[in-house]
Amino acid sequence: MTKFDIETVRAMQEAGMVVSVQFGGGFCRPTHVNLTPEQVVTYLEEGLDYVLRLQGIEPAEYEDWQASDGRALCMETLKGGNLCSNQVASQCDLPTRKKMHRNEYCRRHSGG
Ligand SMILES: [Zn+2]
Incomplete structure (x- = not known):
């Protein structure tokens, strides 16, 4: 069970509050990903790796790219x-x- 409240996240999004996660940037334009309420809850539990995988990016490949x-x-x-x-x-x-x-x-x- 998650300690996060999906109903609250849903209500927030219905009220127009979009959850957007940003990654990358620094040396190039950052990527913004908008999350559904279900994805918000998973992101809060699993962190950025989850959002990277949604984008088809392996965390190791992301780290390598950032380090380069x-x-x-x-x-x-x-x-x-x-x-x-x-x-x-x-x-x-x-x-x-x-x-x-x-x-x-x-x-x-x-x-x-
Ligand atoms: Zn050469």
């Missing part, structure tokens, strides 16, 4: 076996970084 400041890095493997540390894009939102990180070559390794 939205930087996507080159996919080239160097002679020593390390990956190239050159940046291919910066301040990316999460879907963009997911698409580009270690999936594109930096200027030095693309063609030329």
Whole structure:
């Protein structure tokens, strides 16, 4: 059982009080997610991870993205076996970084 009162949350939303959770931001535009009363109660119990999963985002992938400041890095493997540390894009939102990180070559390794 939850200690939160779904009826109260429902009444609040019927009165026009929308619950919106914000995440990300800092280096790019934050994402806002509006929650239904049921989602509000689950969010209060489980925290941000729940809202991330609603968006199809794994918490680990979210943390990795935040720690990177939205930087996507080159996919080239160097002679020593390390990956190239050159940046291919910066301040990316999460879907963009997911698409580009270690999936594109930096200027030095693309063609030329
Ligand atoms: Zn590179």
